[in-house]
Amino acid sequence: MAGLAESLLKTDFRKLYGSAEGMRVFRAPGRVNLIGEHTDYNLGFVLPVALDLATYIATAPSAVPSGPGKLRIYSEFRQEMREWEVADLGALTPQRHWTDYPIGVAQELLRLGLAIAPANLLIRSTVPEGSGLSSSAALEVSTALALLAGRPLDPLDLARLCQRAEHNFPGIPCGIMDQYISVFGRERSAVEIDCRSLGHRFVELPADITFVAVNTMVKHALAGSAYKDRVAECAAAVAGIQRKFPVVKSLRDVSPEQLESVEPSLPAVVARRARHVVTEDARVGRYVDASARGDLALMGKLLVESHRSLQHDYEVSCAELDFLVATALTIDGVLGSRMTGGGFGGCTVTMLRPDAVTRFSEEIARAYQRQFQATPQVYACRPSAGAGEVKDSEEF
Ligand code: GAF
Numbered sequence: 596m597a598g599l600a601e602s603l604l605k606t607d608f609r610k611l612y613g614s615a616e617g618m619r620v621f622r623a624p625g626r627v628n629l630i631g632e633h634t635d636y637n638l639g640f641v642l643p644v645a646l647d648l649a650t651y652i653a654t655a656p657s658a659v660p661s662g663p664g665k666l667r668i669y670s671e672f673r674q675e676m677r678e679w680e681v682a683d684l685g686a687l688t689p690q691r692h693w694t695d696y697p698i699g700v701a702q703e704l705l706r707l708g709l710a711i712a713p714a715n716l717l718i719r720s721t722v723p724e725g726s727g728l729s730s731s732a733a734l735e736v737s738t739a740l741a742l743l744a745g746r747p748l749d750p751l752d753l754a755r756l757c758q759r760a761e762h763n764f765p766g767i768p769c770g771i772m773d774q775y776i777s778v779f780g781r782e783r784s785a786v787e788i789d790c791r792s793l794g795h796r797f798v799e800l801p802a803d804i805t806f807v808a809v810n811t812m813v814k815h816a817l818a819g820s821a822y823k824d825r826v827a828e829c830a831a832a833v834a835g836i837q838r839k840f841p842v843v844k845s846l847r848d849v850s851p852e853q854l855e856s857v858e859p860s861l862p863a864v865v866a867r868r869a870r871h872v873v874t875e876d877a878r879v880g881r882y883v884d885a886s887a888r889g890d891l892a893l894m895g896k897l898l899v900e901s902h903r904s905l906q907h908d909y910e911v912s913c914a915e916l917d918f919l920v921a922t923a924l925t926i927d928g929v930l931g932s933r934m935t936g937g938g939f940g941g942c943t944v945t946m947l948r949p950d951a952v953t954r955f956s957e958e959i960a961r962a963y964q965r966q967f968q969a970t971p972q973v974y975a976c977r978p979s980a981g982a983g984e985v986k987d988s989e990e991f
Pocket of ligand 1: 729937
């Protein structure tokens with residue numbers, strides 16, 4: 596690690612903790628999902644991209660005069676320091692606080708028999724919180740790496756550990772996508788993940804398109820409870836479909852024809868949720884194929900179909916997201932647009948011609964400002980590498 600950024604982080608670390616002796620830095624990226632929304636916990640397919648927006652954690656062993664010592668964590672964004680005796684970490688309970696994410700990770704490491712050494716941590720992040728760009732997974736994965744401090748852990752085990760941390764501590768029954776892409780992201784590639792086999796393949800996107808994320812700057816209160824409701828509705832759909840097709844284990848196994856044949860026997864809402872998941876899974880495959888053929892028009896059309904399905908069948912969109920998508924589709928050079936992430940706020944992702952980015956950013960910001968009296972942030976989506984130790988970088 597070299598350069599101005601490192602020395603700034605070191606200076607800040609030293610100011611905070613008195614010494615930066617033995618300091619190491621670990622990075623885990625946020626993500627934007629191009630297509631395949633709410634399919635991961637149905638064991639289907641997703642196509643995310645790791646971003647150059649990332650969470651960095653600087654860590655150094657803390658001096659222990661006597662006794663087992665403390666874990667201290669400082670969040671720059673929250674401007675808040677918390678500390679615990681390392682001996683107490685295993686017994687902590689969720690506090691509905693940002694520290695639930697790192698503590699959840701610490702507990703999963705302990706469950707694997709990996710001890711947590713006394714340490715000082717400083718969290719610096721460029722992933723906007725609550726934006727649907729997966730700041731939670733970036734925090735989980737960077738925390739796991741910082742607490743491991745160089746001890747090896749298989750990358751898939753790392754992603755799964757962080758997913759378990761989110762299930763068991765903050766209590767969100769998320770799929771694997773966010774943690775997986777944070778670990779397995781690659782520069783210049785999207786990653787198609789099979790959420791059942793947990794394998795992936797890298798998908799090189801056509802050179803003559805680019806993606807931008809636009810942040811609604813809102814996160815509606817419904818987000819957490821609606822996510823749990825959708826997970827439960829999908830389980831109800833599987834139970835209903837199994838009455839006719841006992842081999843079905845998840846919505847991933849259901850063909851459009853099978854779904855059509857059982858739809859009348861399912862409650863209407865449950866049938867709509869299943870229809871989104873089944874059609875969305877198919878769209879991921881079609882999008883990847885269209886990308887390989889360079890069929891930009893079809894890629895754009897599939898993004899819009901995905902949004903309509905999330906809006907009407909899955910009902911996880913909101914007025915702000917719908918407005919951004921509708922407006923994007925009126926701007927020259929835009930090929931497609933949809934909400935990305937869990938929904939109820941957060942970001943849209945728009946596929947467009949590279950030479951349209953500046954005009955797009957200005958026009959969409961102006962229109963959104965006029966409609967909602969808020970300035971949306973616009974992020975270029977540069978496919979970036981997955982998580983790891985930062986050894987030579989000026990990136991933060
Ligand atoms: C959130 C979850 F964390 C993911 O697992 C995924 O389900 C996503 O919403 C929707 O596709 O980001």
